[in-house]
Amino acid sequence: xxxxxxxxxxxxxxxxxxxPVTLVKGQGARAWDDEGKEYLDxxxxxxxxxxxxxxxxxxxxxTEQAHTLVQTSNQFYTVPQLQLAELLxxxxxxxxxxxxxxxxxxxxGAVKLARRYGKLKLNGAYEVITAMNSFHGRTxxxxxxxGQPKFQEPYLPLPLxxxxxxxxxxxxxxxxTTNQTCAVMLEPIEAEGGVIIPDDKYLAAVRTWCxxxxxxxxxxxxxxxxxxxxTLFAYEQYDIEPDIMTLAKGLGSGVPIGAFMAKDEVCVFxxxxxxxxxxxxxxxxxxxxxxxxxxxxxxxxxNAKKVGSYFMSKLEGLKKKFDFITDVRGRGLLxxxxxxxxxxxxxxxxxxxxxxxxNRLKPNALRFIPPLxxxxxxxxxxxxxxxKVLSNIxx
Ligand SMILES: Cc1ncc(COP(=O)(O)O)c(C=O)c1O
Numbered sequence: 001x002x003x004x005x006x007x008x009x010x011x012x013x014x015x016x017x018x019x020p021v022t023l024v025k026g027q028g029a030r031a032w033d034d035e036g037k038e039y040l041d042x043x044x045x046x047x048x049x050x051x052x053x054x055x056x057x058x059x060x061x062x063t064e065q066a067h068t069l070v071q072t073s074n075q076f077y078t079v080p081q082l083q084l085a086e087l088l089x090x091x092x093x094x095x096x097x098x099x100x101x102x103x104x105x106x107x108x109g110a111v112k113l114a115r116r117y118g119k120l121k122l123n124g125a126y127e128v129i130t131a132m133n134s135f136h137g138r139t140x141x142x143x144x145x146x147g148q149p150k151f152q153e154p155y156l157p158l159p160l161x162x163x164x165x166x167x168x169x170x171x172x173x174x175x176x177t178t179n180q181t182c183a184v185m186l187e188p189i190e191a192e193g194g195v196i197i198p199d200d201k202y203l204a205a206v207r208t209w210c211x212x213x214x215x216x217x218x219x220x221x222x223x224x225x226x227x228x229x230x231t232l233f234a235y236e237q238y239d240i241e242p243d244i245m246t247l248a249k250g251l252g253s254g255v256p257i258g259a260f261m262a263k264d265e266v267c268v269f270x271x272x273x274x275x276x277x278x279x280x281x282x283x284x285x286x287x288x289x290x291x292x293x294x295x296x297x298x299x300x301x302x303n304a305k306k307v308g309s310y311f312m313s314k315l316e317g318l319k320k321k322f323d324f325i326t327d328v329r330g331r332g333l334l335x336x337x338x339x340x341x342x343x344x345x346x347x348x349x350x351x352x353x354x355x356x357x358x359n360r361l362k363p364n365a366l367r368f369i370p371p372l373x374x375x376x377x378x379x380x381x382x383x384x385x386x387x388k389v390l391s392n393i394x395x
Contacts (some may be wrong), residue, residue, distance in 0.1 A: 026053025085204030104137025118182030230305030
């Protein structure tokens with residue numbers, strides 16, 4: 001057998017912070033490594049595998065499309081792309097969609113659209129206000145949008161036009177708004193930044209401010225969207241509507257796809273002003289269509305809400321038992337557990353040993369982003385492993 005991990009060190013550009021496991025197979029919420037060891041997967045491809053690994057609906061749609069038509073370019077009309085567009089528009093508050101290949105690319109498109117809007121409707125305004133501690137992707141512009149110095153400093157100077165302000169503070173947004181501002185871009189919950197849930201009224205206040213100023217509200221629902229937080233889109237829980245929304249991750253349950261959606265009046269691009277070779281590719285769109293349709297038809301968001309609150313209650317139980325757990329927070333199946341010291345990696349490695357895959361969110365915190373199809377039984381199993389691991393660490 002190849003030593004895959006040695007090959008990675010030899011051939012791969014060393015950007016990843018990997019754990020020493022080579023996964024070769026997955027089914028539902030389970031994955032197996034190259035030595036046949038089974039794991040319960042609460043990483044879910046980083047909140048991507050909404051229907052788990054190799055869900056029959058996903059596998060069948062992908063296989064059928066692979067035998068039918070894969071890539072044509074957007075010089076032509078293709079059916080899966082339009083089926084996906086209709087489904088997402090009919091189930092959201094947005095009117096139009098542009099399909100691309102990743103989250104960062106979706107956000108790039110959203111910001112380009114906002115800048116185009118600024119140029120045409122707001123006297124050339126181009127600045128986008130984003131939040132500190134946010135995460136919007138790894139392209140240069142999205143690195144500037146991402147309000148975290150650790151991602152920005154290695155690449156200074158960054159593209160102009162992004163103002164990072166304190167999250168959960170309407171006053172900070174008001175203070176940063178000038179006649180150069182064309183949009184505010186926020187995550188409904190700061191996911192990578194620590195699963196930070198804003199006050200209930202924050203997004204509504206931002207919406208009101210954007211209306212007053214005539215500027216756009218872009219919601220980055222790349223991690224919170226497609227059922228993850230208990231509704232199809234997180235904005236539904238805040239009783240507001242964005243002008244532009246971005247999606248990726250769970251949209252294709254594993255295939256690389258992203259999208260931005262927008263209100264009709266914001267869609268100011270002229271033909272030729274934006275584009276992509278692979279964006280809206282037949283294969284990824286067929287998979288995403290099957291995924292989203294299954295999620296809607298089977299109320300998978302409702303399942304994420306139900307199982308998520310069960311999971312939170314179990315984690316609260318662990319918090320009572322282990323005084324070094326300082327916080328349990330989340331919505332639906334986007335959940336974090338924080339410790340009073342930097343034991344995240346130690347806990348992660350011990351969970352691995354115990355057969356549970358988790359994500360280290362920060363040196364002192366873990367994140368759980370499992371498939372949205374799990375039930376209480378998988379939660380019990382995961383919490384059982386975590387309980388054992390924390391008991392050993394506590395001793
Ligand atoms: C909220 C949010 N926006 C954007 C991105 C970037 O997505 P991608 O890695 O697909 O470019 C991520 C990735 O974690 C994310 O969580």
